[in-house]
Amino acid sequence: MLPLSQIDQGANVSTFIGRQEQLRELKRLLFQIVENPSSGKALLIRGRRRIGKSRLVAKFVEQSGVPYVFFAATKTPNEPQLFVQEVLSSNLPGRENFKDVQFNSWDAVMRTLALTVTRESPTVVIIDELPYLIEQDPSFESVIQKYFDQEFSKLPVLLIGIGSDLASMEALNTYGRPFYQRAIEMVVPPLSPLEISGMLELDPADTFDAYLITGGLPIVCGEWEQGQTREKYLKSALGASNSALVVSGLRTLDAEFPSNIQARTVLNAIGSGERTFTNIANKIEGMKSTPLARSLKYLANKRVVVIDQPLSTKTSSEKRYRVADPYLRFWLRFIGPNMDAIDRGQGGRVVKTIEESWQSWRGKAIEPLVRESLRRMPEKTLGVSGIVIGGYWTRTNDPEIDIVVSDREPTAKKILAVGSIKWLEKQPFDQGDLSRLHVHRSQLPGATDQTPLIVVSRSGTNVKGLAVFSPQDLLEVWRSES
Secondary structure, three states, rough: OOOOOHHHOOOOOOOOOOHHHHHHHHHHHHHHHHOOOOOOOOOEEOOOOOOOHHHHHHHHHHHHOOOOEEEEEEOOOOOOOHHHHHHHHHOOHHHHHHHOOOOOOOHHHHHHHHHHHOOOOOOOEEEOOOOHHHHHHHHHHHHHHHHHHHHHOOOEEEEEEEOOOOHHHHHHOOOOOOOOOOOEEOOOOOOHHHHHHHOOOOOOHHHHHHHHHHHHOHHHHHOOOOOOHHHHHHHHHOOOOOOHHHHHHHHHHHHHHHOHHHHHHHHHHHHOOOHHHHHHHOOOOOHHHHHHHHHHHHHHHOOOEEEOOOEEOOOOOOOOEEEOOOOHHHHHHHHHHHHHHOOOOOHHHHHHHHHHHHHHHHHHHHHHHHHHHHHHHOOHHHHOOOOOOEEEOOOOOOOOEEEEEEEEOOEOEEEEEEEEEEOOOOOOOOOOHHHHHHHHHOOOOOHHHHHHHEEOOOEEEOOOOEEOHHHHHHHHHHHOOO
16 A cells, blocks of 8 residues: 555546546545545545446546445445445455444444544545435435544545436435535546547547547547547447447446336437427327426436527527437437347448438537537637527527527527538538528527627638637637546
């Protein structure tokens, strides 16, 4: 074990791609406990499935060299004795306290764990997939709160809870819940486009393609060889039914919807490209409005689906639904429906299908990523001081505007800029595109002829006098994430 004096807040993080910030924060918390052994801390870590949360924490305790126990809850009954088995196989100095003892309650387990923790060095207690455990035994939340308040907060203990159910993990630290204001929160994001660019050595435009396919999932990005083209990567990944690109989607859906077949059916419809309530209903024969509305609300609450509304100075009841995770969006559109072909070793046919649809699919899939990139731009770079960036459309999609910058949402007081996204290869934003943008601006409630124009183009523009942002410009704004 490392001497306490050598626990460095920033040591050895450079080799762990994309997680330096989170590793530094974990080490900083541990260092605080070292400096004040009578002040234990609790940390709740959340992030999408397959994003690398567990690996991050495993890397942290490996680098730190401190005693720890790592318990991973499952959807099957998580009996207290299963935690005991992890303690007995851990490197906790006092693990003998658990030997040859049958524990029938979590209260007894935590009481013994508090007696086991030594004051001579910090201890890390990790509970992975915490929502599973609380779902099966709601009393566990109060038990862990009691022992944190009475024991662990006064000992050199870092208590870490990890979860993939984003809504459930957020709720743990809210008013009225036992752990309210007791825990620090950490969000583990996907690898950013900039991190993917450095990892895969791709140019900016190809980097965004890779992001739309992998969603920034480290396990999927790890299969993409440096400098590999999109088509070559897909041929390789879809040539094996056990590749991370194929398997991660299946595991995510199985974990999120083990028994909710109705919600999964609705998600498949959205993933296929349907975005409105009516079109989703038409896609799913036999589902009535009430159960469909209930499923959409469930998917939105679980943060699996995002509900978009048109942004203007006029209130609108229009809604569009999209899959939140870019990787899952790609998987539902191209991989899930073609699993049989992939299993038969016909991945090449699937790649051909993807390539035939790629331009049109990418044109819509890139829009949320472009808007998020614009949100990250400094006001002086973007040219306006708006804090909300969305889009605008009508029921007939006439007009349909890619970029709307305003002061608030969903109903703006002022429209600050209007823009267009043209994400085609070898087709720059031209005079015809500008003419359409002028027409669309005139149809946007709240916009005027003086409202500034913004253009995002994969292939640049031959029109002068416009604020134009390239893939390189969009990529640079993610630098703060690395």
